[in-house]
Amino acid sequence: MYFLKYTLLFTKCTMYRLIILFSFVFIYQNVFCQVRIIKHVKHYPPQTNLSIGGGLNRSVLILTRNVKNDNDALGFNFSLTYGGAKLLRGKIEYTHYNRIDIEPTWYNIKSSTLEINLQALARFKKTRAYFYPLFGLSYNLFSGYFTGKNDFLNIGEKYKKNTIARTNWFGINTGVGYEYSFKKISIVGEYKMRVGNSGPQLNIMDVCFSFGLTYHLKVPSIYKIFSGTKNRYFLN
Numbered sequence: 001m002y003f004l005k006y007t008l009l010f011t012k013c014t015m016y017r018l019i020i021l022f023s024f025v026f027i028y029q030n031v032f033c034q035v036r037i038i039k040h041v042k043h044y045p046p047q048t049n050l051s052i053g054g055g056l057n058r059s060v061l062i063l064t065r066n067v068k069n070d071n072d073a074l075g076f077n078f079s080l081t082y083g084g085a086k087l088l089r090g091k092i093e094y095t096h097y098n099r100i101d102i103e104p105t106w107y108n109i110k111s112s113t114l115e116i117n118l119q120a121l122a123r124f125k126k127t128r129a130y131f132y133p134l135f136g137l138s139y140n141l142f143s144g145y146f147t148g149k150n151d152f153l154n155i156g157e158k159y160k161k162n163t164i165a166r167t168n169w170f171g172i173n174t175g176v177g178y179e180y181s182f183k184k185i186s187i188v189g190e191y192k193m194r195v196g197n198s199g200p201q202l203n204i205m206d207v208c209f210s211f212g213l214t215y216h217l218k219v220p221s222i223y224k225i226f227s228g229t230k231n232r233y234f235l236n
Contacts, residue, residue, distance in 0.1 A: 048221040049089075051081035053188065055212015057095045061111045062142055062167070062205055064153060066102055073097040073111060077210060084121060085221055091117045091134075095210075102144075105151060109144035117173055128181040138171040138194055140206065171196040171205055179214075186214045 057075040060066045075097035083089030097111040117136030124131070148161030159165035175192035189211050196205040 046221060047218045048083050048085040049081070050217045050219040051079075051084075051186070051214040052217070053077075053079040053081065053212050053214035055079075055188065055210055057097070057208055057210045059095075059097065059111075059113075059206055059208035061097065061100075061109065063207060064203065064205070065106065065155075067152075068102055071100060071102065073100045073109070075111075075113075077212065079212075079214070081119075081214065082219075083222075087121055089119050089121065091119060091136075093117070104149040105147060105155075106144040107147065109142065111140070111142050113138055113140045115139070115171075115173055119177065130177075130179040130181075132177050132179075134173065134175050134177055134190070134192070136173040138173050140169050140171055140194070140196070142167045142169075169196045169205065181216075184216045186216065188212050188214055 055077055057077050058072045059075060060071075061073050066072075075095045077093055077095040079091055079093040081089055081091040093113075093115050095113045095115075097113075100109050101107045102109065115136055115138035117134045119132040119134045122131045123129075143164060143166040146155065146159050146161065146163060146165040148156050155165070171194035173192050173194055175190060177188065177190040179186050179188045190209070192206075192208050192210070193204055194206040194208075195202055197203075
């Protein structure tokens with residue numbers, strides 16, 4: 001009888017000790033164990049678009065000087081656009097304008113523009129269309145025979161009459177564009193304003209429209225180029 005009693009008491013104490021031991025181990029593992037944080041791997045596109053384009057531009061050249069109605073200059077442009085796999089892409093564009101006259105003040109005007117713009121793409125669902133605002137810089141060249149007649153801007157204070165006068169100016173470009181794609185070919189239309197320094201303060205120097213076509217090629221993206229040999233096991 002006493003043997004059974006002490007046996008039960010010993011068993012009970014042992015069970016309590018085991019419960020306490022297992023509880024301590026469980027609490028220790030949950031409190032002091034290292035928590036593993038799984039980071040999501042960012043996937044960047046291995047390829048993007050390189051677009052070669054050409055088209056027509058219609059511009060007032062210098063708004064304050066071109067006071068005649070319907071006297072916009074028609075130009076031909078060539079462009080290279082890189083990006084578009086993600087949100088942003090960049091565009092370099094050169095435009096050469098046909099000669100125009102602004103009688104009786106300017107004759108035989110020659111003009112051209114080199115610009116670089118950044119575009120933020122907004123894609124339309126269920127269509128191959130893009131809408132994008134743009135922002136960038138331009139370098140603009142303007143030269144012509146200055147007669148000095150009807151010189152309302154007092155340009156004669158800077159240039160001599162009856163001579164070739166040249167004006168080169170930097171501009172800040174803002175505008176919007178629209179693009180519709182047919183597989184590798186796209187139709188592109190843009191509206192741009194250029195702000196520059198035409199005197200004591202900044203003004204809108206130029207307003208232009210452009211229309212053209214682009215052809216798209218697949219090239220390595222900037223993420224792929226800068227990844228180098230770190231990404232040796234990357235699969236397309």
